Amino acid sequence: MLKLKLPGSRLERIENIWGYIFIFPWLFGFFALTLYPMLFSIRISLSNWNILGRPRYIGFDNFIDLFYDERVRTALYNTIYMAALNIPLCTAMALGLALLVNSNLKCVSIFRTVYYLPSVVSGISLMMVWTWILDPSKNGLANMFLGLFGLGPLSWLKSEAWSKPSLVLMQMFLVGGGMVVFLAALKNVPVQLYESAEIDGASAWTKFTKITLPMISPTMFFQVTMGIIGYFQNYAANFIMTGGGPADSSLVLGLLIWRQAFEWYRMGSAAALSWILFGIIMIFTIIQLIGSRRWVYYEAAQGGDES
Amino acid sequence: MTVSQSTVAARATKPGHIKAVRAVQSVLLHILAIGLGVIFIAPFVWMVSTSLKDVEQLYTQAPKLIPNPMRFENYAEAWNSLPFLRYTLNTSFITVSCIVLEVISCGFVAFGFARMNFKLRDFWFGVLLASMMLPGSVKMIPMYVIWRNLGMLDTYVPLILPAAFGSAFYIFLLRQFLLGIPRELDDAARIDGCGYLQIWWHIMMPLTRTALITVAVFTFMGAWNDFFGPLIYLTSDAKKTLALGLRIFQGQYGSEDHLLMAASVIVLLPCLMVFMAAQRYFIKGIALSGLKG
Numbered sequence: 372m373l374k375l376k377l378p379g380s381r382l383e384r385i386e387n388i389w390g391y392i393f394i395f396p397w398l399f400g401f402f403a404l405t406l407y408p409m410l411f412s413i414r415i416s417l418s419n420w421n422i423l424g425r426p427r428y429i430g431f432d433n434f435i436d437l438f439y440d441e442r443v444r445t446a447l448y449n450t451i452y453m454a455a456l457n458i459p460l461c462t463a464m465a466l467g468l469a470l471l472v473n474s475n476l477k478c479v480s481i482f483r484t485v486y487y488l489p490s491v492v493s494g495i496s497l498m499m500v501w502t503w504i505l506d507p508s509k510n511g512l513a514n515m516f517l518g519l520f521g522l523g524p525l526s527w528l529k530s531e532a533w534s535k536p537s538l539v540l541m542q543m544f545l546v547g548g549g550m551v552v553f554l555a556a557l558k559n560v561p562v563q564l565y566e567s568a569e570i571d572g573a574s575a576w577t578k579f580t581k582i583t584l585p586m587i588s589p590t591m592f593f594q595v596t597m598g599i600i601g602y603f604q605n606y607a608a609n610f611i612m613t614g615g616g617p618a619d620s621s622l623v624l625g626l627l628i629w630r631q632a633f634e635w636y637r638m639g640s641a642a643a644l645s646w647i648l649f650g651i652i653m654i655f656t657i658i659q660l661i662g663s664r665r666w667v668y669y670e671a672a673q674g675g676d677e678s
Numbered sequence: 679m680t681v682s683q684s685t686v687a688a689r690a691t692k693p694g695h696i697k698a699v700r701a702v703q704s705v706l707l708h709i710l711a712i713g714l715g716v717i718f719i720a721p722f723v724w725m726v727s728t729s730l731k732d733v734e735q736l737y738t739q740a741p742k743l744i745p746n747p748m749r750f751e752n753y754a755e756a757w758n759s760l761p762f763l764r765y766t767l768n769t770s771f772i773t774v775s776c777i778v779l780e781v782i783s784c785g786f787v788a789f790g791f792a793r794m795n796f797k798l799r800d801f802w803f804g805v806l807l808a809s810m811m812l813p814g815s816v817k818m819i820p821m822y823v824i825w826r827n828l829g830m831l832d833t834y835v836p837l838i839l840p841a842a843f844g845s846a847f848y849i850f851l852l853r854q855f856l857l858g859i860p861r862e863l864d865d866a867a868r869i870d871g872c873g874y875l876q877i878w879w880h881i882m883m884p885l886t887r888t889a890l891i892t893v894a895v896f897t898f899m900g901a902w903n904d905f906f907g908p909l910i911y912l913t914s915d916a917k918k919t920l921a922l923g924l925r926i927f928q929g930q931y932g933s934e935d936h937l938l939m940a941a942s943v944i945v946l947l948p949c950l951m952v953f954m955a956a957q958r959y960f961i962k963g964i965a966l967s968g969l970k971g
Contacts, residue, residue: 383795386794386795386796387795387796387797388796389790389794389796389874390790390794390795390796390797390799391790391796392790393786393787393789393790393791393794393874393878394787394790394791394802396783396786396787396842396843396844397783397787397806397843397844397846397849398802399843400840400842400843400844401805401806401809401843403843404817404821404840404843405809405812405817407820407824408816408817408820408821408824409812409816409817409820411820411823411824412816412817412819412820415819415820415823422823422826468714471707471710471711471714472711474707475704475707476707476708476711477708481715482711482715484957485715485718485719486714486715486718487957488718488719488722488950488953489718489721491895491896491899491949491953492899492903492946492949492950492953493903494899494902494903494905494921494945494946494949495903495905495921495924495925495945496903496924496942496943496945496946496949497721497942497946499924499928499938499939499942500721500722500724500725500939500942501721503724503725503728503935503938503939504720504721504724506935508737510736510737510740510741512720512724512741515741544717544718544721596811600811600813603813604813604814604815607905607906610906611905611925625815628815628818628819629818629906632818632819632822633910638819638823641819642816642819642820645815645816645818645819646816648813648815648816649813649815649816652813656811
């Protein structure tokens with residue numbers, strides 16, 4: 372930044388203009404497809420609107436109605452329940468897989484590919500398969516597996532008690548993206564740390580808890596934060612595999628927003644609920660941010676300069 | 679004397695002992711890795727296996743991994759029960775358009791952020807990073823209203839056009855990649871009389887091929903499997919996509935799981951092929967993106 376600058380030199384001005392030409396597509400998209408819709412959404416959330424007529428301004432009535440809505444409470448409970456299951460389990464699974472493919476395995480690239488595959492190709496077709504795997508009959512693959520241990524059969528997606536854990540179970544096989552990110556972090560842990568610990572006679576567990584975990588904690592923090600933001604809004608599996616059922620047992624906030632907007636045409640209420648979801652995500656992200664000071668370790672040399 | 683001798687002896691035996699432990703550990707690790715691998719692959723195998731069974735094998739007999747007889751006709755039956763050819767063409771059109779637009783626009787914007795000096799660059803880059811944290815669900819309803827007001831419902835525009843404006847995550851990924859390319863290349867090109875556009879297109883785009891392939895693959899998966907986008911915006915049957923087709927199929931033939939699995943295999947197959955063709959590029963691409971938290 373100490374570079375000597377000729378103010379307003381011609382070349383500088385040209386570069387300035389070109390810089391904005393290059394970022395223009397994103398800049399335009401940011402204003403037209405993110406900022407404007409969000410502001411517009413505030414206006415919708417303050418009105419009563421069935422999409423056909425004119426929106427009628429009603430102040431905070433939508434928010435007040437939602438506050439007393441039994442369904443919203445059910446959906447909020449289910450959302451937090453599923454996130455509380457999904458985020459720790461999927462983070463642990465991703466880290467476990469990363470540790471596994473970071474160890475001295477033969478044909479490690481094959482394993483890496485196999486663990487990564489479901490997360491990349493995941494979509495409605497994979498959900499169809501999982502619905503069939505979790506079939507409540509004895510012929511469902513999941514029940515056959517339980518049968519090997521003399522357990523089951525469970526009703527999985529068709530039972531109020533198991534619908535949420537069943538969906539999380541499927542999601543645990545879609546953690547390949549997290550695995551790759553953890554793997555990159557593991558490869559960045561300096562080998563010398565392990566070597567000196569070995570000389571001091573540290574056990575594998577000590578090395579994991581005292582070296583690996585602190586060194587990858589910034590990645591862990593990133594993963595958990597993005598997990599919270601992403602998962603609280605996620606409802607694809609709930610929509611396709613259970614439809615929120617049975618008896619609203621897998622109804623999450625994202626799905627309720629969808630229903631309000633595109634099934635019941637209560638646009639104002641749906642927009643208001645999406646802002647409530649936004650607020651809930653913010654609260655959990657901030658809690659996580661404050662909590663992270665206790666467990667995220669930044670190397671002194673980097674001075675917390677992580678991005 | 680004896681004490682030191684025994685410690686020497688202990689030291690001498692230690693490597694052999696450690697070797698044995700290491701060998702056992704290694705075997706256990708491989709068993710764990712293979713076991714997990716089988717579980718991860720099982721859904722795909724089960725899907726193909728089910729798709730080749732007949733109704734009787736599906737519900738009455740004890741389930742077998744390898745169906746006997748194999749009913750390859752299931753595929754033809756599933757394919758012909760809905761206009762799947764139409765859906766495939768529609769989906770391909772949307773997917774290819776999205777890939778082309780996304781790769782070019784993200785590469786373009788990333789070049790600006792990585793290589794140009796302009797006022798407020800770091801501020802805008804901060805905004806870009808922050809925009810990744812914004813929950814997208816708030817945008818869904820206003821976007822629908824906006825496209826509706828523009829008269830774009832039941833067209834592919836709402837599904838394709840947003841790709842022309844780049845996506846924050848891919849721009850970030852490509853920028854990290856571009857930062858690793860030596861500046862001397864730009865300078866040499868400038869001296870040879872290249873403009874910014876030429877540097878971007880002729881030098882930087884080819885050099886970021888690995889990262890661009892990553893972007894292309896993820897865009898492919900996103901567009902091919904997109905379910906809610908087409909569900910919101912497409913209403914006429916002739917315009918629908920494979921993901922929607924599969925949903926319709928589930929509604930109409932839901933009790934015939936063998937046909938549903940055959941249809942699912944058909945939808946999944948292109949994803950698998952793209953994954954296999956490109957996986958060596960994009961695992962590297964993601965790992966290099968500097969996503970260290």
